[in-house]
Amino acid sequence: MKKIILVLLIVLPFLAQLVVLPFVNRIDPIVLGLPFLQFWLFLWIVLTPFCTFGIYQLQKSQGGLD
């Protein structure tokens, strides 16, 4: 289970910021004053550190860090 979450957390930032770009490449809807593409990129500036933090915690709990 932990392994699946780990893989997911690693893959997610790449999927969100590279692979899905053709689908978020649009102006509408405007969210928080940002056109959608810009909002999406902004969102992942904030979410990527959470993925990293999750990975950090998982590795720590498994004693993989020193």
Next chain:
Amino acid sequence: MQQGNLTALSITICIILTVVLIGFLAGRDKATRSSVEEWSVGGRRFGGLLVWFLVGADLYTAYTFLGLTSTAYTAGSLAFFAIPYSVLAYFISYFFLPKLWKVANHHKLTTLADYARERFDSKLLSSLIAIVGVLMLIPYICLQLSGIQDTLQVAGTGFINVKVVVITSFFLVALYTFFSGIKGPTYTAIIKDVLVWAIMLFMVVSLPIMHFGGWNPMVDKIVTEAPQLLTIPTEGPKGIPWFITASFVSALALFMWAHAATGVFTAKSADAIRKNALYLPLYNIVLILVVFLGFIAFLVLPDGTDPRFALLALIQTSYGGIGQGLAYSTIALASLIPCSIMAIGASNLFANNIYRDLINPKVKGAKLTMITRGMVFVVIGLALLFGLVFPQALVSLQLLGVSGMVQIFPAIVVSLFWRNQTREATILGLLVGLAVTFTVYSTGTSLGIYEGFWGLMANFATVVALNPLFVKKAKFSTNDVKDYLFGRKSKEIDLVRKGA
């Protein structure tokens, strides 16, 4: 060129001189230049926050601000490729930098080329990596140079001789770098980063209000008048495939730059680096807003404005003397301080991995430290020479910088995880990668994909295909770095050696 503003110019020059003074004061203590390790990576004693400032100062340069706004001005949302690029660069760095730092710390290494030499027992590979690093870094220093030159030109036309001031300021930077080593740019980096955040946020809040009556009216105006700016082009030579591959390859390349590696090696622990990987993406919030400044420039500035001056012209038309002065000095510092770190990175490569590994292997101690420090003048001098005398000759190298740098990724990063990666396959992969990148670039056959991507694919393919030919030797040989990374397999190897 329009006449500059005297108040703005005086503020800019005052701030530059103050920062240069602090750069010198940072090196009061003689210990800062007592050895290569002290001078170039601060004896590896910097905590998380200091590394954050240093790496931030390092990577967000005058060129970032001027280049991104001018890309936004001419090519719209293609400029946003910088966002996934730098967010992913830090994310990827989480997985390899702590390990690389540990090896470097344990074996007292100060450059990436040092690591490659020890990992593969190959001075050929280390000097190749150093040559690529220096060759790509000098044009990058030139970019910083043209950044400050443009800024002073806008600020000081009619008052000063821009070239003389540029040469003087770079000489001062070289001098304080020679004197204080990495301590100089670190302390001044804090001032620069605080100014960058304050000024960029101030501009992002005030400019939409001044020109459009607020952020939302501005966005509405872009949506109705210039919607093409807001999405990535779906056709044309640079579209979504370019955007994706450029982001990805640049993300892999970021920490291959000598100045980025220098910043990382100053950290005092692997955990400081992990924390940095966590927090550095937040720096990009500034970046996304800077791209919008380019859109404002597009709507506000008259047609025919040179895109290179988009941000500077926007500042000039929007603010009075004090506002202009603070903005110009921010950009000037964003050019001078990274320059100092880049010069340290390049000097270090040159002295350790070209001069020592290739020309004079016996050099060490005080003499090597002196040569490393002295190289600062050579590196900055070369950048000045090329930048002022042959600005056109460097354009290709600047464009190819990232694509060239990423080719050392297999040698530096993959080798941390793949025990049986061989020296021969790695060297050939690096050469094939460089050759393919340059060929694709010069023949214009990139097919809408980032040049470096083709090079890197060829590089990987070469390493994987040729590795089995040489793997026998690598499998049964070991060295300190391999032992450190993969644990000792001595029993097995001893048996083979004895011919058992």
